[in-house]
Amino acid sequence: MFIPPSAWFTGFIPDLPTPFDAADTIDLKAFAALCERQVAAGVPALVVCETTGEAPTLSPAEQELVIRTAVDVACGRVRIIAGTVSNATGHAIELARRAEAAGADAIMSVVPAYNKPMQEGMLAHFRAVAGSVGLPVILHDVPSRTLRPLADETLLRLVESRQFVGLRDGSCDITRPMRLSRLLPVGFRLLSGDDVTSFGTIAGGGDGAISEIASIAPDLCRTIFSQVRQGRLQSACYLHKRLAPLIACLSRESPAALKYALSTLGLMSPATRLPIVPLETAAQAEVARAFAAIADEELIDSVGA
Template structure:
């Protein structure tokens, strides 16, 4: 199942008291829809899900669904390292009206492949929504092997995987051994084009907060058979991809949004705000990029 080509892993706007700012959330959603985002992933890692309360997450899902009003898919990050909690939050997201849920690999407790399979199977069977698996071993310390993803793809409502291991061979294997209706999304901005070339459906992106239109243009060029032009644009965008992770995410992308006039506030501890030099680096990156925002 495809949710589009460029999906944005959306930041959570906070006010000056570090509370969720729903007015700015609406402004951000409108910005993203108008600047290249085919879908929105709410309360994922970039949305600072570890520091959001249950009630904040539910409120954000409801607000996003209402604001988006079926213009693009809304995917809720509902996964945790507790299967029963994942089931409960996925049911809450379904009740809120989201279009799909994204389930991260259980972190910290390090299940084996059979444990991962049973976790995702139990969560998927608890809802009728499409389910996207999220493989991010750099954060979770639990790698979902391609063989496990392929096995999970046989469950009717497990329709997608966000593959953020940085392993193009894994992406190729999953694409080759799953049904055509199963979609693979890169979770690494710098691999957007390489992953797309080998069969990924697209990207779940951080950089698309500020260069969504350019990322769409890059993929469109490839679709039109202009591979070298797409590759040239990929190289132009690399500094932005890298800059959005020059400090712990999402602090850099929140600063980039501020630079283009979208206020999303700070970050919650244990993440920290950028210092003056880091902020200047982000502003300089945007100002000197060939991409005009």
């Protein structure tokens, strides 16, 4: 029986980008440094090879290399959640098995994009992926990318198996935690799938967020989460609003904007893989203004710590 990961699948968990060098190969040194920075900040887990990691552009061997690198850097200090992003069930199973072999602590399985499966198809897909490994499975519902949402009824059927331990909810429905909390198994975690809805989701009873902004400012995100949990909503809301311009930049051009932001901090190259291209000059200036907007309160120092 799988014990829900109540202790570590909570709070702000960074969805890490995959750094590339000038030759379009993975910059493992930069990636290891990104991981170590997050571990030092005390995050509960790292998500790799998922949305921000440009997973569809990575070969299975590259994904395994990224996961192994994260596992080696973490060295048991934080959990590694590996994406298994594919709209072909057989390929998702291959990625899940590779992630398990590479030492991941859990996998994240997304609703298949483009195919537009019916709910029964989603159910069969997720059960097949889960059945191929011995790891906890975190579901990812992101209708803006997949066109078809994971219905509440389908989620409730899936969680009859305790192998399904959480949901990354990208539906932008901040009422979902309140609606489902009494129907889900004890310990099942509901996290926001994006930073735009993270505050509303957490304030409404959610357990955290899989976050891009946490890749930049993990300490500040931890403070926001802690203040919400302590009932200091006004203070937490204020800090989240201060981050809103930067969150908006990241949301519009993900992951190019995140990569550019991290490059301005000297942490990685802004290089992306086609069909994603690096951020244009005007958008770069917007990111710079978003940083400047929080510099007056020294929040930018927290970002660069």
